[in-house]
Amino acid sequence: MSLHHMTPQRQAIRDKWGSIFELEPLPGSSEYFPIEVFFVLGxxxxxxxxxxxxxxxxxxxxxxxxxxxxSYFNLTRKVLMAFKWVKEFCPTAKYVMKVDEDTYLNIPKFVALIQSLEWNNTLFGPYFFVDPVLRTGKYAISKTAFPAPKFPPHIKGNAYFMPIDVAMKILIVSEHMPYVSMEDVAITGVLAKIFNFRHFGSAKDQYYIHKAASTCELVTGSIIISQQIFVDTFYKIWDRVKNNSMCKTVK
Incomplete structure (x- = not known):
């Protein structure tokens, strides 16, 4: 997901972690894993x-x-529209992942995780077991859209991953359900619950909930996903991906 004024952020992603989609081996590896990166806007x-x-x-x-x-209210529509686009233009895709533009994804570590596990009927990302439903403010959800006082288990919206058939089932059922504007709750919680899809939560050493990871934690540590990463830091991280010896002295 992206916003119109974030042009430098999009370019940083293209230049750095998103550049892997150009069908090159993963950094530090001879392994090939084709990835396509697209930015979705309203x-x-x-x-x-x-x-x-x-x-x-x-x-x-x-x-x-x-x-x-x-708009914030249309975030769920943005994700569902992205699923529709994938269905039409990427029919051979095996997986789909939504990543916010202020999120860094360590592709080599993430690909290793994908290839080490079975993903049937499973969604992956920062997992939250329960959240209260708010009725006022920016995050308000009407009782008509979702009458229960608490949301079902779901994955936070910074980054979530699923097999393509899971995304397509969510897309289809969304047309028959009330619209919930909080996209992470809607996509990975409310709609996913209809099919009893499993959630596989990122471990505490793979994602920090309340803060950004350091550059070297993203390169040589166990962190796979980090939020609150912006242009300058994208480039610093990538310098260390290309030469991780820099992390022996720079923290």
Whole structure:
């Protein structure tokens, strides 16, 4: 998921962890695992930003623009629209993963995890067993959309991963369910619960819930996913991916 004004952030992802999609072996490995990275946006109320994104999309060929307002309320629609796009344009995909643009994903470690486990009917990411439903404020959900006082177990929206057939089942059933605007709860909790999909939570040493990981924790440690990572840090991390000896003295 991305926002219109975050052009430098998108470029940092293209240049760094997202560059692996260019069908090169994983850093430090001869292993090949094809990955495609796309940025999903809605329509901004700012026409100048829309025009800039349209130009970027024409040049980069990796931007998907949904025909609805780019707003917090429409985050669930953005994810579902991305699933529809994958269904139409990536029919041979085996997996789908949603990653926020301020999130760093350690591709080699993540691919090793994918290949070490069986993923049938399973979603992976930072797991939350229960959250209260709020009725007021930014995160408010109406009783019509979700009447229960607590959300079902779900994966937080920074990053979640699933086999393609899981994503397609969620997409289909979403058309028959009330709309829940909190996309992580909606996609990986409410809709996933209909099929009793399993949740495989990232371990505490793979993801910090409340803070960003350090650059070297993302390179030489056990961290796979980190939130709150922005442009300069993306480049620092990647320098150390290419030369992890830098982490012997730089923390």
């Amino acid at each position: 329509v901004s109320k700012n026409k100048t930003l829309n025009a800039a994104v349209a130009m970027e999309a024409e040049v980069k060929k990796d931007i998907i623009v949904a025909e609805f307002d780019d």
